[in-house]
Amino acid sequence: MPAHVLILGGTTEARRLADDLAARPGVRVTTSLAGRVARPGAVAGEVRIGGFGGAQGLADWLRTHDVDALVDATHPFAETITANAARAAAATGVPAVVLRRPGWRRAPGDQWYDVPSLAGAAEALPGLGRRVFLSTGRLGLAAFAHLADLHFVVRSVDPPGPPLPPDTELVLARGPFTVADETRLLRAHRIEVLVTKDSGGEATAAKLTAARDLGLPVVVVRRPPLPRGVTAVPDAAGVLHRLGLGPA
CATH class of the missing domain: 3.40.50.20 (Rossmann fold)
Incomplete structure (x- = not known):
């Protein structure tokens, strides 16, 4: 079971995932926000504000703070952050999951x-x-x-x-x-x-x-493509499954 989970947040899904993880005994959750919104909504667990300084900076943070799992739950258009997260995870060996809500589908009349x-x-x-x-x-x-x-x-x-x-x-x-x-x-x-x-x-x-x-x-x-070799799960349940955590 992961002891320290870092969520790259800023989305509704990231906030819900933090709520779930923070309520679990033995799980420490930190959500990182880019700081682009002056008054972000409340987030469960620990919160850090600001960038990491690219993939290398994120990798250093993962090592320094003993992160056991990384969840990229940023906006689907946060292309640079997603690429940096993939590189940092590969460099450190920290298991990583990308959480992306499904894109919209056309309806009759659109x-x-x-x-x-x-x-x-x-x-x-x-x-x-x-x-x-x-x-x-x-x-x-x-x-x-x-x-x-x-x-x-x-x-x-x-x-x-x-x-x-x-x-x-x-x-x-x-x-x-x-x-x-x-x-x-x-x-x-x-x-x-x-x-x-x-x-x-x-x-x-x-x-x-x-x-x-x-x-x-x-x-x-339309959304930019995910980095090569990176796949996404559509919801928090998929993240929890990847992390080896069952329902709360």
């Missing part, structure tokens, strides 16, 4: 336009609508900064930094949001097209239902 990147989303937008709900997080908005002819509504927990599109309206709010919430926002701002990353899960899926109900096109940025 008008989705799949793109491989934020740059691809920016390229697709001019032909789809002028008033854009940009729901991709506050990082990466620079990809849309050159689109001066479009009006963007950007929702974020904390204010984003520059560069931003010239015509940007900021909505500061923390989810989760219901379908009714998202429908009101889309209608109030007269949104014509939604842009989102394929984060997956139920916590942020309401905007997709609202867009479908309103007949709006959705530009979906």
Whole structure:
């Protein structure tokens, strides 16, 4: 049984996993947060804030703190962190598990336009609508900064930094949001097209239902691939199984 588990967190699934592990006798759990949100929600167990300094820094931390298992439960688009975690685990021999909620699936009535990147989303937008709900997080908005002819509504927990599109309206709010919430926002701002990353899960899926109900096109940025040789489990139960822990 692992005695010290390090969770690379920041997602709802990471928080739930920390709750489960922290409640187990003999298991020490530490969750590492990147520090990009000013007021993160409460997390069970120990918490550290900030980066490790790349794969080597993470490997050093695993050794120094006697970590017995590493769980990468970061956002599906945290490509660099996932790559560093895989390298650190290989260098130290610490067992590692990647926790990734499944991606979204189309439903009847969806008008989705799949793109491989934020740059691809920016390229697709001019032909789809002028008033854009940009729901991709506050990082990466620079990809849309050159689109001066479009009006963007950007929702974020904390204010984003520059560069931003010239015509940007900021909505500061923390989810989760219901379908009714998202429908009101889309209608109030007269949104014509939604842009989102394929984060997956139920916590942020309401905007997709609202867009479908309103007949709006959705530009979906697909996830980056996992590092070669790395596979993911879809839920906390899969992580617990990999760690040799049964139900609480």
